[in-house]
Amino acid sequence: MGSGARTCAERSRTGTTTGRGRTARRALVAVLLAATAVGLTPSAAGAAPRNPSDAELGAAQQARADAAARVGQIGAELAQARTHVEELHQQALIALQDYEDKQAAHDAARAAADAAAAAAVQAAADLQQGRDDVASFARASYMQGSTSPGITALLSAAGPAELIERSALLDAAGVNRVEVVAELTVLEQQAATAEQVARQATEQAAAVQQEAAALLASAQSQEVEARRQADALDAREDGLQAELQQAQQVLDGLEGARTAAQEAAARQAAAPAPPRTPARPVATPSAPTPNAPTPVRPTGGTAGAPSTSAAETAIAAARSQLGVPYSWGGGGSNGPSNGIPPDSQLFGFDCSGLTQYAYARAGIAIGGTSRDQWWLNRNKQVAIGDLQPGDLLFWGGDRSDYMSITHVAIYIGGGQMIEAPDRGQHVTIARARTSSSTYFGAVRPSAR
Template sequence: MDSGIRSGTARPSGARTALRVVGTALAGLVVLGLTPAVADAAPRRPGDSRIEAAQAQADAVTGRIGELRGRLTAAQASVDAARAVSAIALDEYQATQESFEAARAHADSAAAASAQAAAELGVARDDVAVFARRSYMEGSTYAGATALVTAGDPGQLVERAALLEAAGSHRSDVLGRVAELKVVADRADAVAQVALVQADALQTEAAATLEIARTAEISARAQAASLAAEEEQLQEELGAAQQQLQTLVGARAAEERTAALVVASSAPAAAPAPAPAPAPAPAPAPVAGTPSSSGGGSTSPAPPAGTGDASVAQRAIDTAMAYLGTPYAWGGGGTRGPGPGQDPDLGIVGFDCSGLTQHAYARAGIPIPRNSRDQYAALPKVSSDDLRAGDLVFWGTDPSNPRSITHVAIYLGGDRVVQAPQSGDVVKVSPMWWRGYVGAVRPSAR
């Protein structure tokens, strides 16, 4: 019996042990988040090699994005540099052309003075020729001898002698005048010849400078067209790469990576030619004195209405604003208004940047040079903290070097300018920008 009781109790004890083993296994599966039915189907945590491979792929895409952005930046910098070369070459041409026109005017004036001196010399020589002919016909170089011999009495003799002496003095004066006029005529002719040679030399120089400028402008436009075509393709590739990066690392991480690339690519600033900022729709007449928000300093209030500076500046602004929408013409316009551009803008009537500013101030009664660098050099300078409506503002490839100036506009106040920006564009109002800013001048302060 005892053995039977022991034998009977032994079987239930073994079952409980087996159940405990199975229960422990199930509990372990539950802890792992699995059940026997799905344990084999659940995804496994990627190993280090897979994580590293995904990271490497993300890094490769990030590098591709950086490369694409670098190509766009380099291409734009190349275009900006080409445009700067063109702008400076055009400035050189305009300065040389202005010198030629002044030399030509001087040559014309000298030629007129020479012709006048020659004419006066001719008249004096005619007087001498008449005297010589009369003396020969009367048989004496002293035509008054007969008058003295035929005098009726001593009183008449004295009277005629006095008159003849005066006439003789007059003839001496005529002969002296001929000699003087000959010197004057020779000198005037020499001046005219030198002035003509100088004018011709400047005309030749202007033509050569124009050809250099034209070649630079054509090259800049070709590079800009190539950039436009390349940019469209690169932007498509860039969008695909950014989408791939988002898939790999998530939207936020992709944005952070892209932002870091943008900061890195924009850090080195070799200061290419400043590209004009995009223009908003033309705004109402400007209000001077609004503080600047672009980092270039603040603007001071304009002089009270009615003062000389303010009225002159406002006339210049009104003139420029009247030409909103007028085409940009490379080398076009000036004192007399819009004018035909130089090749490659033949057939386009409008303004380049300095042509617009020159015309605006010519209409306001202040003559200023034709090209932007001479405008800056010739006019009173003003600080960026003291900008007023009507001031001329300048940009260049090197903000510390006025000889690098490539662009000029008229400051309107309210952190805006009116400008003739570049080929393919029109006279328009744009936000003020400070990258490449060289300085400002105030024509009304002359």
């Protein structure tokens, strides 16, 4: 995975990536059904068209009404289910950022453990050297006679002068012996302490790594489940829409056949042809939507003037990545990379990986995750009316809590931004969604 931020959830509310194949499938169904319906209309050559019975028309009308009713009934359920899926997706993005924070803590703990281990090795070496020094001192003392009983050394003196000299030597040997033993004791204590510190640091690093692994597993599990449920909802909606469309096509075909038959009969009777009854359009019931919450807008701004060169460099770097795939957990300061499961085989960026890369090209470190990028630049906030190219835009679930941030993009001016939107999409230029209810705010990393 990349070294940068790995979260981006704020999508354009005009559609979702999981429905990217839906339009093609519906178009195919429509073509096939239209072709079937044509069989109910008269041929260009010849025989008088068959006039469908009232029973046939009534059955088709009822089938269409039943399909429309099913679509209407399921609409609210689908809307609620999609809300749940989106919440699950947001939770996965938050969990992913938690993992990355914990992974950074593990890296720091691992470095501390390595340093402690090196210190323990050095302390052990110092202790061994101290022991060698004590052994050398003992050998030298023995060879020089300083280890013999003091009274014997004094009594064997040849005269007063030698007696005084030997007394001084014995005193010095005693002092040195005490110093050597004291130094060895200190070295032993230092070695024991260093070993304990190294062991504790290693245990702490291992514990943090386990926490990071658990957070990563949670994030991956939630994201995979969110994608599975989203795909299932799309397939279910496709089936209902196809059913309704088929019923409508059949009804339109029968009504068209009846109109054609009536017109043919009128012409044969040399009577004025009855007016053609147009096919009645059907309105697909849509799911009721709750009242949208009042958009929460950031207040004021504290950022200074931007560095034009830095902002232009960051925007140019982001533009150079247009078309690169979105990859969950992918990208960072060095550019795109493979993401993490379920996108471990997809080379690209997630939202904050892209912005981190853009500003790294300008020589500015803005942090890894989207919420880090907000927090590190929180003293450079920008009001909506003061946005300048190069500013970073953020979205999140709770305007009062930066930990809820799940998406970031880079503003390029003219009400537009560059973003890595979501799965199945690519780095693109999009409308800056500053009026969204989930818009969190903006910062200016290039402010002087």
